[in-house]
Amino acid sequence: MKYFGFLIGLVFSFASFGQIPYYNNNYSIWEESNVLVGTANNYCNRPVEIRVNIYKPVADNNTKRPVVIFVPGGAFVSTADQNQGQMNEMAQALAKRGYVAVTADYREGVHLYPYNTGYPEVLNGGFINPFADYASLYATDNDEVYRAVYRARQDLSSIIQFIKARNLQDSSSTCKFFISGHSAGAITCLATVFMDLPSERPSAANAIAPATNPSWTNKCIWELFGTCLLWQVNGPQGKDDAAYITQNPTPFNFDAPNCYQRPDLGPMKGVLYINNNYDSKVLGIAAMCGAVDSLSFINNQTNNPAIWMYHQPADIVVPFGTGKPFNSLNGFYNPAPNSNWPVLNGSGVIENYLNANNYPAAHRLWAYSGNGNTLLTHDLLPSTTVLADSIARFFGQVMDTASLCFPDSGPLPIGFNFYVTKLQGSAKLVWETNSIDMLKFEVERSSDGVQFSSIASVDFVTGETNYSYNDTYYFKHGITYYRIKELRVNSGFNYSRVQKISNSENLITHIYPIPAKDFVKVNLNLSGNTTHIEIGLFDAVGRMVWSKIIGANTSETNIPVNKLSGGLYLLKLTINGSQNEIHKIIVQ
Structure with missing residues (x-):
């Protein structure tokens, strides 16, 4: 199960x-x-x-x-x-x-x-x-x-x-x-x-x-x-x-x-x-x-x-x-x-x-x-x-x-400031450092704030204090977490504070009828760069009761609910294995 x-x-x-x-x-x-x-x-x-x-x-x-x-x-x-x-x-x-x-x-x-x-x-x-x-x-x-x-x-x-x-x-x-x-x-x-x-x-x-x-x-x-x-x-x-x-x-x-x-x-x-x-x-x-x-x-x-x-x-x-x-x-x-x-x-x-x-x-x-x-x-x-x-x-x-x-586990690099904003369809990461013994910076991204992976490397330039990186592949729905890993000449490293951006663009644009009796119709607005899209329905204790893999060009799908017991259910959309969008529906 x-x-x-x-x-x-x-x-x-x-x-x-x-x-x-x-x-x-x-x-x-x-x-x-x-x-x-x-x-x-x-x-x-x-x-x-x-x-x-x-x-x-x-x-x-x-x-x-x-x-x-x-x-x-x-x-x-x-x-x-x-x-x-x-x-x-x-x-x-x-x-x-x-x-x-x-x-x-x-x-x-x-x-x-x-x-x-x-x-x-x-x-x-x-x-x-x-x-x-x-x-x-x-x-x-x-x-x-x-x-x-x-x-x-x-x-x-x-x-x-x-x-x-x-x-x-x-x-x-x-x-x-x-x-x-x-x-x-x-x-x-x-x-x-x-x-x-x-x-x-x-x-x-x-x-x-x-x-x-x-x-x-x-x-x-x-x-x-x-x-x-x-x-x-x-x-x-x-x-x-x-x-x-x-x-x-x-x-x-x-x-x-x-x-x-x-x-x-x-x-x-x-x-x-x-x-x-x-x-x-x-x-x-x-x-x-x-x-x-x-x-x-x-x-x-x-x-x-x-x-x-x-x-x-x-x-x-x-x-x-x-x-x-x-x-x-x-x-x-x-x-x-x-x-x-x-x-x-x-x-x-x-x-x-x-x-x-x-x-x-x-x-x-x-x-x-x-x-x-x-x-x-x-x-x-x-x-x-x-x-x-x-x-x-x-x-x-x-x-x-x-x-x-971070103050408890050791100070951040002196003068290290880092923030993230959304700008013209990308996540703009900007950081400032006064460090002088750097090799490079690694930009790390996470969908949950726990497991991070490196997405880019930015070289350290002597005398340069301001750096930036644009991430066009940030998660278009939900929360994206970022941190900067500062790699030192002596093989040491420091992390920046974790920053995040939130995007509220709904991929599911309309769900009806609510409450539902025989079926639920779901309208979607998907982008063309998605490769794996799963839509699933879950009951109040988290059991998956229905699921379907849909294509990137899908604009509408129907979910049969006529055999389900009445009550609250959660509709979850997963994009490329990590992006989640969740909606509540009621079945009569």
């Missing part, structure tokens, strides 16, 4: 791996364990300590190491912390490549809903169903879930500031910063990146009405003369207490009224650790089996990090498309554990949205097909080693092109 997006797998780049920064396993590592970040109250108003593990390379002689923070999953209700096995495996794999790699803890737990006697009840095999494992998912209301995500986002924001403040101690960068997580950890990473404006702070983070002590009780199945002879099998009684004591161990009294107060949760930047000299911005994220509730936050970014995503389309825990988490449990319990959880948009929907809205930074989706075992669709397959390899490759390419961190 073909998925809309880039299925990077093991062949992410055509560049040799040796050219990607921080990709090869070069170093032994050492660990600084259980480092205290700070203390904050959990959902039951119990103070908890949040700690991290920090892995560093040995003898790399680098004072500006990149940083990656790994965040474990656990549905926001587990006991997973900075010692979670898979996140530590991946952190060690990145530290061996030269990163300061951190594994993080965060506050977890939610208040549970006070059901009537006998509920929640187990269906379909009460003796063997592990009800105790899932009891903690029964959030008392929708606000409680948002509060859990917000606390996790606060903690990750504080941890980012904390690690940035340790830059001298860890010989680390304060700019080349990345975050990664699995499941709830991935949701936390996405929330940290996309929920970055005060207006996006959820109302649930304000002081709200107290929760109610759930006090779950069993129901009597068979009563005789006022005495119950048979109680409900695997009933709810005590399961709520077990969930509370997991996050609030003895001697803390989780039955006390203070536990159920829900005060204001504080600022978005967190309450664990606050250092106003550092922010919580990152250069990129790697979200494994992640999701967001609101896609609109993506449009309101003050910072646009690169985004790498991994997800199995058949995931039974966090939806790849749109839906509530944990739907696979609904047939085993009444009511469903996710009754009060919000609808989420998974990685497939996020990737489609990024494409449709021309997200300005690099983004990739690895839609892994899995191994056929339904129970493993939420696991990190084929292995944490392979996933760490792909993440390192993507982050390395991001650093290779990131203009934001």
Whole structure:
């Protein structure tokens, strides 16, 4: 099955791996364990300590190491912390490549809903169903879930500031910063990146009405003369207490009224650790089996990090498309554990949205097909080693092109100015340099801001400070990225900052009828120099449902939709393998 997006797998780049920064396993590592970040109250108003593990390379002689923070999953209700096995495996794999790699803890737990006697009840095999494992998912209301995500986002924001403040101690960068997580950890990473404006702070983070002590009780199945002879099998009684004591161990009294107060949760930047000299911005994220509730936050970014995503389309825990988490449990319990959880948009929907809205930074989706075992669709397959390899490759390419961190990774050549404009059907690149030890300049171009290729070479002329180049083959639709590589006499080189131009010329000029029932007619305005043109239709989770190769002289084509289910679809036009134009259509 073909998925809309880039299925990077093991062949992410055509560049040799040796050219990607921080990709090869070069170093032994050492660990600084259980480092205290700070203390904050959990959902039951119990103070908890949040700690991290920090892995560093040995003898790399680098004072500006990149940083990656790994965040474990656990549905926001587990006991997973900075010692979670898979996140530590991946952190060690990145530290061996030269990163300061951190594994993080965060506050977890939610208040549970006070059901009537006998509920929640187990269906379909009460003796063997592990009800105790899932009891903690029964959030008392929708606000409680948002509060859990917000606390996790606060903690990750504080941890980012904390690690940035340790830059001298860890010989680390304060700019080349990345975050990664699995499941709830991935949701936390996405929330940290996309929920970055005060207006996006959820109302649930304000002081709200107290929760109610759930006090779950069993129901009597068979009563005789006022005495119950048979109680409900695997009933709810005590399961709520077990969930509370997991996050609030003895001697803390989780039955006390203070536990159920829900005060204001504080600022978005967190309450664990606050250092106003550092922010919580990152250069990129790697979200494994992640999701967001609101896609609109993506449009309101003050910072646009690169985004790498991994997800199995058949995931039974966090939806790849749109839906509530944990739907696979609904047939085993009444009511469903996710009754009060919000609808989420998974990685497939996020990737489609990024494409449709021309997200300005690099983004990739690895839609892994899995191994056929339904129970493993939420696991990190084929292995944490392979996933760490792909993440390192993507982050390395991001650093290779990131203009934001050039002051951090070494100054630009003195007086090097570079900009790009559109002029009479071409992209005009102009740069100025005061350098005197140059051989030549290479002009590099990219369609995604990650993978660049050289398109021209301009000789250095002694005494000349101003240079230019006209690119008549810039991408006539979408965004074209450029950078200048300055080659020195001593075999060294420097990169300019990355510049881009955007072209809004529509190759698809008209789509009708909308909404469509039997067919969609598409009018096109194509240029004669195109050699390979593909038009495809994709559903809401990124599956290609129709495609066609068309000729350069095609002015109109029809798309049959009479056999498709009603809903939103994306129409994608690909020119010469790289230029993308995307439109939304609605099928009745």
